[in-house]
Amino acid sequence: MTALGQLVATTGLDEAEGGFARIRLSPGETESLRGSCAALVRENSALDSPEFLAAAREIWEYLPVRLRQGVRRFRREPGETGALLIEGVPIQEPLAPTPRTPDAVQRVASAASAGLALVALGLGEPIAFAPEKSGALVQDVVPVARLAGSQSNAGSVALKFHTENAFHPHRPDYVMLLCLRADRDASAALRVASVRQALPLLAPADREALTRPWYVTEPPPSFGGVRTGTEPSPVLTGAPEDPDIRLDFHATRPIGARAEAALSRLAAALDEVCLDLRLRPGQLAVLDNRIAVHGRSGFRPGYDGGDRWLHRMFVHADLRRSRQDRLGDGHVLADRADRPAPDPRHL
């Protein structure tokens, strides 16, 4: 074997375990990543600025080889589960209390948010939606007392399976969730289910029904101005043997009995193949939002600063595709309704 062949054979993804592809960073690799995070924060700490992202794009090239190889492989081939778990991402110490408000976001980089951004720049380009969490690129996923019963990231009842921003024409290609603090019972599970694993459990007639434009997915009220996505659409699109999936069991409404029956059998199939992941601090889950849906088990928050705390980031593999919806070629997607009225001199 050549030297390069030996290198390739001994690096990249660790063995898949529990159905997830994993990259377990060694203590040395974690320290190396911590150093890169610190260098990035020294360079620029304004998470949403073009300068921060430019620096992160450059520093990505200096991350541990196994991490870069594993992320790039996942980009090309997300596997049967559509999920990648990276372990050993550095978290700052001491850790602040868990925020308690639904609009909590990160604007100034820390070790954790810098590490998240570095991996995002290896996957593609981070994006956010103007009506959601004030358009911040790094968002906090935390339980909020008055939203305990809601079907949202701030709830603590079981969250139904969904594609992230399923209604949106430019929904994320990847959803990244980095755990800073687990829930006090260590019981909250990120639930991930892949259409690649669910599809073989469906009858041909149900698969066919799911490819028809028989499903309407409503945007949440905060996205009132979104221009598309509410017309009837298929749940499954693309290659029949390896389709993309788009649905939200809280917001997708089937049109007609056949569509409804197929959707309920898809729900059962997704439940059957679902993998539960109880994230611990320093674990980063990367989900391919085109082939995996996700949800969360219920859990018991204390609202005392010690609750479950994740940083969330969305990524587009191809940023150019959404150019029309991004003002100034930035990273935030604005609804058409959010745009300033065009200057009549330029019409």
Ligand SMILES: [Fe+2]
């Ligand atoms: Fe989600």
